[in-house]
Amino acid sequence: MNKIFIVGNWKMNPQTSREAIHLLSSIKTRIENTKKVEVVICPPFVYLAGIGKKKSAKIRLGSQDCFWEEKVAFTGEVSSLMLKDLGCSYVIVGHSERRKYFHESDTMINKKLKSVLGQGLRPILCIDKVSQIKKDIKGIPEKKVKKIILAYEPIWAIGTGKACSFKQAKKFNLSIKRVLGKNHPVLYGGSVSSQNALGYIKEAQFQGLLIGGASLKPKEFVKVIELMA
Ligand code: PEP
Numbered sequence: 001m002n003k004i005f006i007v008g009n010w011k012m013n014p015q016t017s018r019e020a021i022h023l024l025s026s027i028k029t030r031i032e033n034t035k036k037v038e039v040v041i042c043p044p045f046v047y048l049a050g051i052g053k054k055k056s057a058k059i060r061l062g063s064q065d066c067f068w069e070e071k072v073a074f075t076g077e078v079s080s081l082m083l084k085d086l087g088c089s090y091v092i093v094g095h096s097e098r099r100k101y102f103h104e105s106d107t108m109i110n111k112k113l114k115s116v117l118g119q120g121l122r123p124i125l126c127i128d129k130v131s132q133i134k135k136d137i138k139g140i141p142e143k144k145v146k147k148i149i150l151a152y153e154p155i156w157a158i159g160t161g162k163a164c165s166f167k168q169a170k171k172f173n174l175s176i177k178r179v180l181g182k183n184h185p186v187l188y189g190g191s192v193s194s195q196n197a198l199g200y201i202k203e204a205q206f207q208g209l210l211i212g213g214a215s216l217k218p219k220e221f222v223k224v225i226e227l228m229a
Pocket of ligand 1: 192
C-alpha cells in the first residue's frame with residue numbers, strides 16, 4: 001500500500017533555533033503510529049542541521065527550496081548537494097510564495113527539479129494550475145518524473161482558512177493524473193486542518209497533504225497524522 005505523505009512547511013517560522021527544537025520535540029513526542037504515513041518536516045534552511053540531528057526515525061527532513069547550481073559564485077544560495085549532505089530527503093520546489101515574491105519562473109523551477117533529482121532527492125513540486133506541469137518537467141526523463149511528488153495548492157486557499165472543496169480539489173487531482181499517470185502521487189495543500197484532512201484523502205483521493213499553518217501547532221499536526229494512520 002502506498003504511504004500517505006504528511007508534509008509540514010514551517011515557512012519562515014519559528015523565530016529562533018531554540019523554538020524550532022522545541023516545536024520539533026512537541027511533534028516528535030506526540031507521534032505514535034506512522035506505519036502508513038511518511039511524515040516530512042521542512043524547516044527554514046538555518047534550522048535544517050539542528051532539526052536533522054534531533055529528529056526521530058519517524059520524521060523525514062525536507063527543505064523549502066534549493067538552488068540549481070552546485071558550486072561557485074551564487075551568494076546566499078543553497079544547493080541540492082548541500083541539502084543532501086544535511087540529511088534532507090525531500091525538497092519543496094516552486095511554492096507559490098516563491099513564484100510570487102521571488103519571481104520564480106517555470107524555467108527556474110525546471111532547473112531546480114533537475115538539480116534535486118540529480119542528487120537523488122524527491123522534489124515536492126507545487127502548482128496551482130495544471131498547465132504549469134509540462135513547463136516545469138520539460139526535458140526530465142519519465143523515470144525521474146515518477147519521483148516527483150506533485151502538490152496541488154490553490155493560491156487563494158493558502159493561509160486564508162478558505163480550504164478548497166473536496167469536489168473541486170478532486171477535479172484538479174484527476175486532471176493532474178491525466179498528465180502524469182493515474183498512480184502519480186499528488187498532495188493537496190491550502191488551509192488543511194484536522195477538520196478537513198481526511199476528506200482530501202478519502203473523498204478527493206489525494207495521497208497526502210502539504211500543511212503550512214497547522215504544521216506549527218503540534219497537537220493539530222499530529223492529529224492529522226493520527227487520522228491517516
Ligand atoms: C503552504 O504553505 O503550502 C500551505 C498550504 O499553507 P497553509 O496550510 O497555511 O494554507
